[in-house]
Amino acid sequence: MSDALTMTARSLRLATRSPDALLTALLLPVMLMVVFVYLFGGAVDIGTRYVSYVVPGVLLLCAVIGASSTAVTVCQDMTSGIIDRFRSMDVPGPGILAGHVAASVVRNLASTALVTAVAFGIGFRPHATPARFAAALGVLLLFVTAVSWLAAAFGLLVSSPEAAGGAMFALMFFTYASSAFVPVRTMPWWLRGFASHQPATPVIETIRGLLLRQPVGAHLWLALAWCAGLLAVSVAVSAAAFRRRTA
């Protein structure tokens, strides 16, 4: 446990040491949100203010962008000499990975706060009770944790940091082809089928419903099931991949 804390502190320090990457991870989601709100927002008629509609999707996009740097750093660790040093010091593999994941979650909290603050500045007005806010944050955290473990698994499975980053960017497609930016019902039937049956949509619908005080219904359970499943698979794959890489 204390090893995992040391590794988390290390990952966070390393993140602050590459300010350009950190700035990109923080500003990219904000810029995307601004682009969506001002460029497309006027054309999208969803019955509420578009900025309020779009915030949950941007937060998920944020999680995926943030996790891509986790995939890169995990892969860098595995391909440099430092992993042998850690292992010869008896730092357990799960501790090393958990440090990366925990740091990823902390970085994501920072970008979530930034996105939310900017969203408020451009008219985002959620009307939720503190309990619903907390629930929305909890679902988001679960999603961020699951995606971060998925990133760690990618980082272990690919052989170069570039490939790790690329694989995570491909995941951004899941947030675009979901109810993040436009309602699923406006999509052609073949895309609608995909968009309704992938993890991003129920997670976004749940967070949106909680923040805007709308019923969330089955979305909540679907979201929790998707996140828990993704988390379990990612942790298992990471553990197996770590053992294979270090055999």
Next chain:
Amino acid sequence: MGDDLAIHATGLAKSYGDVRVLDGLDLRVPRGGVFALLGPNGAGKTTTVRILATLTRADQGRARVAGFDVARDRRHVRRRISLTGQFAALDEAQTGEENLRMMGALAGLSRAAARQRAAELLEQFDLTAAGRRRVGTYSGGMRRRLDLAASLVGRPSVIFLDEPSTGLDLPSRQTLWHIIAGLGASGVTVFLTTQYLEEADRVAGLIAVLDAGRLVAEGTAAELKQRVGAQRLDMTCVSAAAWTQVARRFGDRAVHLDEPGLTVGVPTDASAPQVRALLDAADPGRDLVASFAIRGATLDDVFLTLTGSAKEALRV
């Protein structure tokens, strides 16, 4: 297995696919001092280190390090060893001090103890001034020193160094040799791999020569040198016919035969009586050898001599 040994391996074997990297390796390394595993690229040095440092499992054979079995008591072994590989195990974006403090925390030291240990090691390795700079700005020699310092944070009793001088310039290499010799003298066991006879000679009390996954010789530097000759006498002949005659006279003792260059090389200790005797043996009529030179024996000479003498031993 005696506990007076820091490392005791018997019959280690390891294959990667069809390639048999280790083929029944036996090692006995006493506690304290520097032990060098000398061998060319591909001899199995890194695989040996990785097995002994618990990072890779052997297909066959057993090994005890610091009194514990590397396969069954991994954790006990890991608490007593450190490994410094061929590539620096450091975070370039952290400062030297931050790297050492992180290793201290991972070794189980408290914050204060880790800070103090980092300061001690920076001082010991002459890095105090650079301690607050990022490792990315360090020279190759400084990096190696910090890497070595990082491996000492947890006060290991057995230190593995896999080709530590690779890529270093001569002054850095000499500083490193000085440090390694000092570690050996302080009572810990240093297990070092190298491709350079000179390096093994400078720092190690005991040397084992590894070739194609097996030990071909073992002993102190002086003992090996007696068998091999630390130097080589190269005699350049006056003609191709003279070269053939000289080469034939030395037969298996010749470790270097260069026909186009008309040169025959034999091991020597470079003492005047021996060189004189060798020249007389090569050229009793004093009309075959035009010139001679004495050069340091290379690893190739060592192998040729050792495998040559092994063949002779078999014949007897």
